[in-house]
Amino acid sequence: MTPRMFRIRRATRRDKPGILRVCRAIWKDDYIIPAFDRLYRANIFFVAVKEKEIVGLLRVHKTFDGQGFMSSLRVHPKHRREGIATALNEGCVRATRQWGGRRLRLWSEGWNRPAHLAARSMGYRETGRFWRYRATPKKGGPRFDSGMGSFSPTKLLNSPYRRACRGYLAHDFEFVDWRKGILQRLSGANRIRRVDDTSAGIVDPRTWRRYRYRAVEVFLLSGEPGPFLSAARSYARDHKFRLVTGYFPKTKEVVRAMKETGYQKVDWGHPAVLFEMRV
Numbered sequence: 001m002t003p004r005m006f007r008i009r010r011a012t013r014r015d016k017p018g019i020l021r022v023c024r025a026i027w028k029d030d031y032i033i034p035a036f037d038r039l040y041r042a043n044i045f046f047v048a049v050k051e052k053e054i055v056g057l058l059r060v061h062k063t064f065d066g067q068g069f070m071s072s073l074r075v076h077p078k079h080r081r082e083g084i085a086t087a088l089n090e091g092c093v094r095a096t097r098q099w100g101g102r103r104l105r106l107w108s109e110g111w112n113r114p115a116h117l118a119a120r121s122m123g124y125r126e127t128g129r130f131w132r133y134r135a136t137p138k139k140g141g142p143r144f145d146s147g148m149g150s151f152s153p154t155k156l157l158n159s160p161y162r163r164a165c166r167g168y169l170a171h172d173f174e175f176v177d178w179r180k181g182i183l184q185r186l187s188g189a190n191r192i193r194r195v196d197d198t199s200a201g202i203v204d205p206r207t208w209r210r211y212r213y214r215a216v217e218v219f220l221l222s223g224e225p226g227p228f229l230s231a232a233r234s235y236a237r238d239h240k241f242r243l244v245t246g247y248f249p250k251t252k253e254v255v256r257a258m259k260e261t262g263y264q265k266v267d268w269g270h271p272a273v274l275f276e277m278r279v
């Protein structure tokens, strides 16, 4: 085996310029560039260093369900196919094991074939596909009711929607296991809202003032999609959010409800492909 020409180590704050240089070499408007400080505080970053220069990076964090989530994988275009992404991922595997996680996940946009091929070659397998939708706030329409009503964690656990989502739910821009303990925690954190006894889902208001981001992230858990989606738009209007966004599976019922309630597919127009590997 040829020795590696690069070294993998945990990043420090001083690596910021080198990290941003790699990001800019790939995408000038990479979301990591304005968000780096916030991401650095909430994640473990790893970098690949070659002849004292940063040539690759990624980050990993512990998910709501105690697993690992890898993201922001970037390898400088001049240093691709040298095994750098694969080696960086080994850092995520170690970190996930250290906090007792058994699985490591990532998601990638549907068009990104090189990323999918790299993920497969590292040992991940595709475990789900979600479409991202958005809607503007809207006056009127149904409102969320307080309390869980008839939507007990057991009812939410047995929702047919769970199968459409292949056993995952989207929360906090990551995908976690759709299981009772998670539903109980979300309910305890007042994240689950319902409309009468017709539909329920996760409502997660997000504000990042520095990036002028004010959106309500939603996820449908149970019942008819329409009332929940409409109520999310009213909620956004009442609480002065600029957008409603969320990940949804592509079922006939969901697509129809999206149309009827004025939601649109987010412009990149590709599914978020979820991958998972055992560690």
Ligand SMILES: CC(C)(COP(=O)(O)OP(=O)(O)OC[C@H]1O[C@@H](n2cnc3c(N)ncnc32)[C@H](O)[C@@H]1OP(=O)(O)O)[C@@H](O)C(=O)NCCC(=O)NCCS
Binding pocket: 026, 072, 073, 074, 075, 076, 079, 080, 081, 082, 083, 084, 085, 086, 087, 107, 108, 109, 112, 113, 114, 115, 117, 118, 119, 121
């Ligand atoms: C995806 C990316 C991180 C891969 O980085 P990399 O360091 O080149 O990946 P590796 O060298 O570890 O590749 C491991 C294996 O993945 C597969 N692979 C990676 N890139 C590939 C490509 N462009 N075409 C075909 N297979 C590819 C190959 O099987 C490769 O093994 P091989 O070189 O021995 O054939 C890199 O292309 C990149 O930075 N892309 C832009 C940013 C991005 O899309 N990030 C992912 C967001 S989820």
